[in-house]
Amino acid sequence: MSAIKGRGAVSGAVSARFNLPTREQDGDWLDSVETIDGAVRAPATTVTEEHPRSILSFNQSPDIPFDRSVNAYRGCEHGCIYCYARPSHAWHDLSPGLDFETRLFAKPDAARLLRETMAKRGYRPAPIAMGTNTDPYQPIEVRYRITRQVLELCLETRHPVTVTTKSDRVLRDLDLLEELARRRLTCVGISVTSLDPHLSRLLEPRAASPAKRIAALGTLVRAGVPAHVSIAPVIPSITDSFLEGILSAASEQGVRAATWIMIRLPHEVAPLFREWLDTHFPDRSGKVMATIQSMRGGRDNDPEFFTRMKPNGVWADLFRRRFRVAAHRLGITGPDEELDCTVFRRPSLDGQLSLL
Incomplete structure (x- = not known):
């Protein structure tokens, strides 16, 4: 496979999970392309407007700290391969x-x-999570402003x-976030995977640079918006060396809360x-996968409730231990x-608004 400039995935193949036909690299995902002098460079981005009947998704997962979410977009142009x-x-x-990106x-x-959902008489409020599936501040948010x-x-x-989010575009809504924060109605997490802009372009080609994300955290903190850095995902032998550095950089911006998540590879994500x-990284691909499998019971991914977010092993x-020691040294806690x-x-x- 060859890298495609500006994109994370290097192929457009479809899984057979739903008995769908496999697309080869010269298949129908190239029906709209960006070209330079007539030569194919990369698939172009297209946006389809979707009109669902409901927008609030509920879950009963024991592994995540929220029970409802809003996903303004499907697919994500950031192109994070993981x-x-x-x-x-x-x-x-x-x-x-x-296609996803x-x-x-x-x-x-x-x-x-x-x-309409909030107006229902039986609705009971609890924090709505945005950005749990695809990024609410990916580039098309500038056009649609749904978030x-x-x-x-x-x-x-x-x-x-x-x-x-993985984008400093969150600062476009700083006026709203400040007002929400004054009323204890919001907190923001910004995900940072490395401090190397070259590596970031390979991992997440259209996301904001690590420096912009770190700076955005500082802006949020100074504005009084509760903000934490999420080191997510940690990729063994690819990004794990940045763990302490990310915590330190965030701490210098006044961030006092952080989390980390080990890479997960469900379904088609593993082969991609x-x-x-x-x-x-052909020189270390075997080592990376072997380390991941050692934390997931010998598999590429652990899909089970209660254990899927908790890697185990040496x-x-x-x-x-590295995260705990670095966080303690810097005075960083969990959100x-x-x-x-x-x-x-x-x-x-x-x-x-109702008078009642």
Whole structure:
């Protein structure tokens, strides 16, 4: 496989999980391309507007600290090769590889649908998580502003909301985030995987540079917005050497909370990640996968509840110890911001707040 400039995946093959046909590299994902002097360089980005009947997704997973989320977009132009959300594109008969980062879906009705849900008499507020599937501040947010509309609604209704992103575009909504933070209604996590801009371009080609993300954390902290750095994912022998450096850089910006997550490779992500390793790091691809498997019970991925977010074994213990020691030295703790669910004001469907 050959690297494609500006893209994370190096192929567009579709999994057979849903009995879908396999697409080869010269298949239909190249029906729209960016060209230079007539030569194919990379698939172009397209956006399809999607109009679902509901926008708030609920879960009962024991492994994540929230029970509801809003995903404004499907697919993500950031192109992070390790993204665990890639397999969701297979439901659309699209490739979890290149299609995931080039064939995007936007949900312009998100705020209206969320308003309708909040207006229901039986609705009970709890923090809404944004950025748990695909990034709410990927490049097309500049055009659609769906994330901003959702934040505006949360501020209007005094509803708690959390944001996770890899982009400094989050600062475009600093005015809203400041107001939400004053009312203990929000916190922001920014994911940083390395401090090397070259490595970042290979891993997450259209995400903000590590320096911009670190700087954005500082801006949020100085504005009074609770912010934490998420070292996610940690990739053995690729990014783990930056663990202490990321914590230190975040600490210098005033960040006092951090988390880390070991790489997960569900479904089609595993073969895509293997292709990426063989393309960019052929000298260590075997070592990387062997280390990952040693933490996942001999498999590329552990899909089981209760254990999928908790790698085990010697390597996992080492990473935990390194994180704990560095965080303690820098005075960094885990995110413990308690958001206020008691001030929620149910909206009416005409956009006016209820008097009751």
